Amino acid sequence: MKIKCVITNIDWDTDGEVIKTLPKDVTFEMDYDDEYGADLDQDAVDELSDRYGFCINSFNSEYYDEDGFVLDSWGERVNEIESKIS
DSSP: OEEEEEEEEEEEEOTTOOOTTSOSOEEEEEEOOGGGOOOHHHHHHHHHHHHHSOEEEEEEEEEEOTTSOEEOTTSOBHHHHHHHHO
8 A cells, every 4th residue: 555655844864964955844655554554654764765865863743644634643533542542
């Protein structure tokens, strides 16, 4: 399954070097296989580090499945979690 990743407020680890080409916000699609569980935040960080060649200190994230539902960082639909709690 493909998920949409919206990563914002990225603080890149550049060892103090100013690199103007590094984005603060990135939206991309990523393959997601929930068979083994997931840590979408870690997968997103790995993807961005591979793309841009730098590690990330911190960021904000939002994830959406193919139907447009919001996912938590473990790949579960947020509205389904809320209904389990109620």
